[in-house]
Amino acid sequence: MGANPTNAAPPHPIFTDRYRDGLEKRDWLKNIFDDTAQDYDRVESWLALGSGRWYRREALKRSGLSSGMAVADVACGTGLVAREAVRILGGTGRVVGIDPSAGMLKFASDRIKIDARVGTAESIPDSDGAFDFVSMGYALRHVEDLVIAFREFHRVLKPGGRVCILEITAPESRIGRTLLGAYMRTIAGIFCRVGCRSKRTSELWRYYWDTIDQCVRPEAVTQALTAAGFKDVRRHVPLGVFSEYTGTK
Numbered sequence: 675m676g677a678n679p680t681n682a683a684p685p686h687p688i689f690t691d692r693y694r695d696g697l698e699k700r701d702w703l704k705n706i707f708d709d710t711a712q713d714y715d716r717v718e719s720w721l722a723l724g725s726g727r728w729y730r731r732e733a734l735k736r737s738g739l740s741s742g743m744a745v746a747d748v749a750c751g752t753g754l755v756a757r758e759a760v761r762i763l764g765g766t767g768r769v770v771g772i773d774p775s776a777g778m779l780k781f782a783s784d785r786i787k788i789d790a791r792v793g794t795a796e797s798i799p800d801s802d803g804a805f806d807f808v809s810m811g812y813a814l815r816h817v818e819d820l821v822i823a824f825r826e827f828h829r830v831l832k833p834g835g836r837v838c839i840l841e842i843t844a845p846e847s848r849i850g851r852t853l854l855g856a857y858m859r860t861i862a863g864i865f866c867r868v869g870c871r872s873k874r875t876s877e878l879w880r881y882y883w884d885t886i887d888q889c890v891r892p893e894a895v896t897q898a899l900t901a902a903g904f905k906d907v908r909r910h911v912p913l914g915v916f917s918e919y920t921g922t923k
């Protein structure tokens with residue numbers, strides 16, 4: 675790995691064994707998520723560490739999502755966060771799912787009633803002030819620059835709108851970090867070899883852990899939210915590894 679000289683607030687260093695810079699990272703991610711979309715939900719449910727449906731739904735509610743809201747679910751993927759948002763809205767409001775991987779989005783739009791759009795956290799295909807709530811689940815590590823992405827979230831929110839970012843954070847303690855790393859690399863590797871269709875799924879989950887391990891610490895995320903213009907920025911940490919970052923426009 676080497677430092678990334680171009681971005682002000684990258685979530686982790688560039689992994690030069692996979693891509694050379696932010697542009698290549700974007701293509702590499704799009705390809706691997708397209709290639710492995712069919713396996714995502716299965717591996718996620720095996721390894722979720724409790725971050726399944728119930729947890730996503732409760733985190734959204736805790737962060738202020740309520741009926742009638744217009745929601746942008748950034749990094750929608752196969753729709754695991756968007757599905758819970760739809761459930762909370764209960765037929766009111768609307769959910770737009772945004773993701774650069776058309777392969778992932780297809781699974782979302784096939785099974786939930788959302789407006790699925792190809793886009794990125796850095797470039798959301800909607801107008802200023804279009805949403806009451808922006809969510810992003812487990813993709814903070816995939817953006818090129820935290821402040822640029824969070825400014826875009828701020829742009830598309832109405833005044834008073836809320837942001838909710840869910841992420842797994844490596845434990846501070848050496849032992850906790852080693853155990854979580856072993857779990858995610860070894861157990862995921864075994865699951866992927868026996869139960870997945872795409873050969874690239876085990877590669878994705880190895881990458882998943884490497885980015886968690888090398889991710890900037892939570893203070894850098896809250897600072898980036900503040901730098902992007904959010905007020906009342908907070909981090910709630912259930913079970914020591916789940917980070918729920920929230921803020922208000």
Ligand SMILES: C[S@@+](CC[C@H](N)C(=O)[O-])C[C@H]1O[C@@H](n2cnc3c(N)ncnc32)[C@H](O)[C@@H]1O
Nearest residue numbers: 707749750751754775778794795811813816817
């Ligand atoms: C681990 S999946 C998370 C899916 C879902 N939010 C969940 O809770 O399970 C990460 C998603 O982030 C998407 N992604 C990658 N780079 C992105 C970017 N720059 N902006 C938005 N989404 C991105 C990927 O295509 C992938 O679908």
